[in-house]
Amino acid sequence: MAAAASPASLDSAPRIMRLVAECSRSRARAGELRLPHGLVATPVFMPVGTQATMKGITAEQLDALGCRICLGNTYHLGLRPGPELIQKAHGLHGFMNWPHNLLTDSGGFQMVSLVSLSEVTEEGVRFRSPYDGDETLLSPEKSVQIQNALGSDIIMQLDDVVSSTVTGPRVEEAMYRSIRWLDRCIAAHRRPDKQNLFAIIQGGLDADLRATCLEEMTKRDVPGFAIGGLSGGESKAQFWKMVALSTSRLPKDKPRYLMGVGYATDLVVCVALGCDMFDCVFPTRTARFGSALVPTGNLQLKKKLFEKDFGPIDPECTCPTCQKHSRAFLHALLHSDNTAALHHLTVHNIAYQLQLMSAMRASIVEKRFPEFVRNFMGTMYGDPTLCPTWATEALASVGITLD
Amino acid sequence: SLRSVSVWGVGGRVEMTVSKFMAIQQALQPDWFQCLSDGEASCEEATSMKRARKSVDRSLLFLDNCLRLQEESEVLQKSVIIGVIEGGDVMEERLRSARETAKRPVGGFLLDGFQGNPATLDTRLRLLSSVTAELPEDKPRLVSGVSRPDEVLECIERGVDLFESFFPYQVTERGCALTFSFDYQPNPEETLLQQNGTQEEIKYVDQIKKIKTTGCNQEMTSFEINLKEKKYQEDFNPLVRGCSCYCCKNHTRAYIHHLLVTNELLAGVLLMMHNFEHYFGFFHSIREALKSDRLAQLKELIHRQVP
Numbered sequence: 171m172a173a174a175a176s177p178a179s180l181d182s183a184p185r186i187m188r189l190v191a192e193c194s195r196s197r198a199r200a201g202e203l204r205l206p207h208g209l210v211a212t213p214v215f216m217p218v219g220t221q222a223t224m225k226g227i228t229a230e231q232l233d234a235l236g237c238r239i240c241l242g243n244t245y246h247l248g249l250r251p252g253p254e255l256i257q258k259a260h261g262l263h264g265f266m267n268w269p270h271n272l273l274t275d276s277g278g279f280q281m282v283s284l285v286s287l288s289e290v291t292e293e294g295v296r297f298r299s300p301y302d303g304d305e306t307l308l309s310p311e312k313s314v315q316i317q318n319a320l321g322s323d324i325i326m327q328l329d330d331v332v333s334s335t336v337t338g339p340r341v342e343e344a345m346y347r348s349i350r351w352l353d354r355c356i357a358a359h360r361r362p363d364k365q366n367l368f369a370i371i372q373g374g375l376d377a378d379l380r381a382t383c384l385e386e387m388t389k390r391d392v393p394g395f396a397i398g399g400l401s402g403g404e405s406k407a408q409f410w411k412m413v414a415l416s417t418s419r420l421p422k423d424k425p426r427y428l429m430g431v432g433y434a435t436d437l438v439v440c441v442a443l444g445c446d447m448f449d450c451v452f453p454t455r456t457a458r459f460g461s462a463l464v465p466t467g468n469l470q471l472k473k474k475l476f477e478k479d480f481g482p483i484d485p486e487c488t489c490p491t492c493q494k495h496s497r498a499f500l501h502a503l504l505h506s507d508n509t510a511a512l513h514h515l516t517v518h519n520i521a522y523q524l525q526l527m528s529a530m531r532a533s534i535v536e537k538r539f540p541e542f543v544r545n546f547m548g549t550m551y552g553d554p555t556l557c558p559t560w561a562t563e564a565l566a567s568v569g570i571t572l573d
Numbered sequence: 574s575l576r577s578v579s580v581w582g583v584g585g586r587v588e589m590t591v592s593k594f595m596a597i598q599q600a601l602q603p604d605w606f607q608c609l610s611d612g613e614a615s616c617e618e619a620t621s622m623k624r625a626r627k628s629v630d631r632s633l634l635f636l637d638n639c640l641r642l643q644e645e646s647e648v649l650q651k652s653v654i655i656g657v658i659e660g661g662d663v664m665e666e667r668l669r670s671a672r673e674t675a676k677r678p679v680g681g682f683l684l685d686g687f688q689g690n691p692a693t694l695d696t697r698l699r700l701l702s703s704v705t706a707e708l709p710e711d712k713p714r715l716v717s718g719v720s721r722p723d724e725v726l727e728c729i730e731r732g733v734d735l736f737e738s739f740f741p742y743q744v745t746e747r748g749c750a751l752t753f754s755f756d757y758q759p760n761p762e763e764t765l766l767q768q769n770g771t772q773e774e775i776k777y778v779d780q781i782k783k784i785k786t787t788g789c790n791q792e793m794t795s796f797e798i799n800l801k802e803k804k805y806q807e808d809f810n811p812l813v814r815g816c817s818c819y820c821c822k823n824h825t826r827a828y829i830h831h832l833l834v835t836n837e838l839l840a841g842v843l844l845m846m847h848n849f850e851h852y853f854g855f856f857h858s859i860r861e862a863l864k865s866d867r868l869a870q871l872k873e874l875i876h877r878q879v880p
Contacts, residue, residue, distance in 0.1 A: 222831065226838030229823065251831045255807060259827060267823050506583065509838065 186366055186393045187425045193539040196568040197417055197444030200534040203425060205323040206364055207271040210238045212446040213530055215523040216273060217454060221246050222266040225454050226513045229268050235521050238270045241449050244316050245277035249299060253319035261321030272322040276313045278329045290330060310354035318360050327355040329370040334402035341374040348372045349386050368427060370398040371416055375408045384419040394425040401430030406560035414567060417444035434526060438546050439564045441530050453523050457515035460504045463522040465549045476501040489521030540570045547572055578609060591638040599648050605680060609635045610657035612685045620661030628659040629670040636677055653680030658704055661686060667700050671707035681713040688718020698727055705732030722753055722796055722855060722875050729859060741848035744797050745841055748833045750812040751851040753796035753878050755858040757871040795880045805830040818850035
């Protein structure tokens, strides 16, 4: 087990994040990530392209929407098409022909989502493949090895993930194991100059466990930290407290990546709490159910009330779908056997998320973030005071009031 | 019935009368529209004389009624009606349909019922020649459902100008990419490379495979490759070397294979872009060949690729 890094080596660790502006009230920050495949403005939302593709959207379309970093999934890609093939294709970038940045998660989340097919030991996670029944052991070393082959700009440690609804000694076990696995990942990482390994803070919903994890992991010399183990089935009240605790103990000069967060309200609150990076399948997934994201929530375009609505999804939105198509047209498409509507909606929903992050960033830079938050909540809930209690409390904790 | 044609749509069966049909055209305001017709004679295996005659009579009646309604419609003044030639496999009725339809002020002619399985195409090609001989030179002739490159050329030689076809989409739906060559005057190096390529494909497609697609049981042709096959797993070439479509400029066969195997939506998107571009490229080469009187060369190239 690697010894904890000394303060001196911490100071020499490469800084991939440059802070551009900070909100004087809350913990919100605007910044810039300097990654091997270009600059990424933060706060940033990263769309999830699990299997080396963004659900029907071409790389060109994604680029045109302003996306500069998206996600790939180590577990899935490790099975199909496999790291050897991807390496032959000049890495994941080459394989999918994506010129900008990629972040790969470690496969840890599948431990929770595919729990019936997995078994965790100190060695790693044993998975039974749903495709051919073969067993694979995903160890910290193996995960890093696959991610090294994929060549993504940011790679994630393999962590011992437990569902946020789990309580008891398993949570503590997973937290300590995640620290040990972090050290194993750091040791196994062959390309620290080309790929940035992020740690993932665990500890469930237990403040003490999380605090311990934060204290230990921040001693390690990594370019960035993720806040993991949240965004599962936990209550929002517990959720925000763990996020706030985490950001209060994470270094300011390194990016904070809150995993699995994607609803608009959650993004706004968590930016206020000091998070810089987010990912979530929600916008792309909900598009495939005919749901379009708008500042007031969402439009279920399959519904009859949109049959003759000839306006765009959002008149303020600059995405190609809103420039070219009406709600009525999308409604008709959703009721046909043509899958085109799903593509149009995916484009729009990604655009919505990216435009939201852009708007937040601009407000932070222009020193009007609290006002932005008030307006956002007002639009979303009809009145800022009708914002959900947990969000009001979370914002209040960092000095933003809604009335 | 005399007054209507049954049409099956998303909501079920619709009795399409002339007035209903023209009301739809008024709403759509198309540039061209195919007239309502009775194509049932063309659907059956062996058409009786009686059924063929009926299809011609009714189609002419529909045409006359539609023309009359068009005259009365301000909105449809700019739209052009395409007359439909019916008559099944009965030569006499086909000729009658052609002559009578040609007397009406239509903008062009759709020759219905020439789609179908390749086995019957021979007899139909003879009908086709006779029919187009009766039609004016200065109006376009359309055929639907004929799409295999070799069949397209046969129809063009017999006077057809436009092809409405589903083919690139069908190819996409079965996870395939059009790869046949239509470059009848390539440079010598390319010839060698392509010949090697086409020999390979022909050798492979000795057993014709039946691949189920959405609702239509279509056989894969020798003009395409099936990207689901394992041999493309590590093939980092584009679908077709030299193709300038988005897919070929940006992606590899290996990537498409991966997308198909993982059931990703992007597979269809990329294949569709390629298949359209390839097919349009084929038609471009036909036009060029006709202009420079080299159709025979193109035809020979295409026939080399039929098993």
